[in-house]
Amino acid sequence: TLLCALAAGEKNEKYNIEWIIGNVELTSNIGELFGPIISSFLLKFNLFCIPLFACSILNVFALIAAFFIKYKNEEIETQSENKKLKVNEIVHRLNGKIILPLVCIITDMISSNFFQPSMQIHYKEKFGIGEDISGYFFMIPIAAFILTIPIFIKIIKNRNYFITMIVGILLNALFVLFISPIKLIPQHIAYGLIGLMMIGITSSLMTVPQFVPVLQSLKEDYQIEEKKANDYGSVLLNLSIRVGDGIGPLLGGMINNIYNFDITCVIMCFMNVLTAGIFCIYVAMKKTKEDDSRNIKDNKPMIELSSKI
Numbered sequence: 001t002l003l004c005a006l007a008a009g010e011k012n013e014k015y016n017i018e019w020i021i022g023n024v025e026l027t028s029n030i031g032e033l034f035g036p037i038i039s040s041f042l043l044k045f046n047l048f049c050i051p052l053f054a055c056s057i058l059n060v061f062a063l064i065a066a067f068f069i070k071y072k073n074e075e076i077e078t079q080s081e082n083k084k085l086k087v088n089e090i091v092h093r094l095n096g097k098i099i100l101p102l103v104c105i106i107t108d109m110i111s112s113n114f115f116q117p118s119m120q121i122h123y124k125e126k127f128g129i130g131e132d133i134s135g136y137f138f139m140i141p142i143a144a145f146i147l148t149i150p151i152f153i154k155i156i157k158n159r160n161y162f163i164t165m166i167v168g169i170l171l172n173a174l175f176v177l178f179i180s181p182i183k184l185i186p187q188h189i190a191y192g193l194i195g196l197m198m199i200g201i202t203s204s205l206m207t208v209p210q211f212v213p214v215l216q217s218l219k220e221d222y223q224i225e226e227k228k229a230n231d232y233g234s235v236l237l238n239l240s241i242r243v244g245d246g247i248g249p250l251l252g253g254m255i256n257n258i259y260n261f262d263i264t265c266v267i268m269c270f271m272n273v274l275t276a277g278i279f280c281i282y283v284a285m286k287k288t289k290e291d292d293s294r295n296i297k298d299n300k301p302m303i304e305l306s307s308k309i
Helices: 002-008 017-044 049-067 087-092 096-113 119-127 131-156 161-179 189-220 226-258 261-308
Strands: none
Touching: 096 161, 096 189, 096 226, 096 261, 119 131, 119 189, 131 189, 161 189, 161 261, 189 226, 226 261
16 A cells, blocks of 8 residues: 555656556566466475565565655645545545446456466366366466566556546456356367456456546545645555455356356356446546536626627
8 A cells, every 4th residue: 555655756757657657567576477487486496485485584684775765745735624525424425436447346356366266276177277276277377467567657647547447347358257267168178268368358448547537636625735636546546455465266156166167157248348337437437527517607608798788
């Protein structure tokens, strides 16, 4: 949370918010990808303690580096006491620009984690792939995310953030069906790997644009100064990540126990489609409201002229 807040505060003309948050996500996922690989390699040689010592040493270096990071803690006075809102007031007055990105995060995290408890068992029964091999399949979405997020940072710039998220959610809805793969898709492990790869790629479309509308709403709708907006936005986004990260495996495991892995993937598809539908309704309502405001503004001079006549 603190890292996102500090990173967002470094926004300038050269580095926009999409570039900054995208690279924060990139570096964190690089750690998630290489951590298990390095640990597994060392454990094969019965070097059980080395990963633990390595993590401890890295944390010490990180702590030392933190003392040399200069962060300007400037107090910015607001023009009115009414502009100083507490977090609980923001929660009670949430709007679409805050709620929908948080919903997108939760949906993305559930879609990226629902298969963790059941996929290895499913692939062993369906394709005869052992757990020692299928365990590496969990790294495919992370690797795909790492490789594609620098590209999407450039593509997403100057795009409509909500439209970008809708595209990501719809693609996610399609490719979660490939993970099984369900009966409508050719029954080959290659399609399962394609599904895992694509949900990592579509996660870039769902992750990078989320921070921007939340910060815009906190600054414009709630009149919160930038430093506090970065803090509040980071808290809300990281809370949503943890919620989705926790619900995903739990929900996926429960549905798989009641039905099967195919049905689990279908339900996840419908969850994404439902989320995309909510986004579409919001975008349509927002556009209608903007068109009405524009029409009123355009017609105002004509109304004033006719009243004078």
